[in-house]
Amino acid sequence: MALAGAAFAQRSSLEIPLDSAHILTVRLFAGGVARSLGFDDETGEALKLVMTEICSGTIERRRDGRIAIEIAADADRLRAAVVATGSPTDDAFRDEADTTYRRTLIEALAPDAAFVEEEERSIVTFTLPAA
């Protein structure tokens, strides 16, 4: 998928509908993967928060699609990718304050996060160092 170069055996993936009801599943997945790859609780919590913020932002911006998540270990870092499909929604429904807090949290925890926004899909990639 989006994590080119990561050893296949070290990759874990999850796919969910574009629906806020599934964000808890994303957190359970992210926390479990971080733990299984040997990362500490602090890194696992950071991964859960960044994943939640990215998926929440995606759910606000798109509809009728899916979110595919991939996580892999790369030396002492976690590498992750979130790819979403679906139709863009109307920006007018977004809460500007929430968007600012979301961006602040993502930039603080995953400063190398890269966002690619296309008509039919969006891709976010980032890494997290071990705490």
Next chain:
Amino acid sequence: MAEADEMDLTFEDATVGAWKILAVAGELDMHTSPALQERLDSLSVGDTPKVAVDLTEVPFMDSSSLGILVSNFKRLQERGGVLAIVGVAGSPQKVLSITGIDRVIPIFDAATDLPQS
């Protein structure tokens, strides 16, 4: 009395002096936070309401929940009231710290620390 919402998010109301305490238990995200707004609406009544949100049993909080806390803090402040946070720790504390909201909304270790004057 505790009431359950989706994904086992529960709320419990109490009164300590002039404060209405809303104890939340469970994870707060964009799916569950509308329930938090509903509960805050029901508590934010009367003149100069004092509302404290107890996050002792909240292991996770995201930016949408943070937005609700901030908007209610501003709303109550405009009416001469106040919103405070009690018992926050772990990941939710980090969210408040990173965004700087811990310097805006008053935070107390426990409900018994809330100022009664």
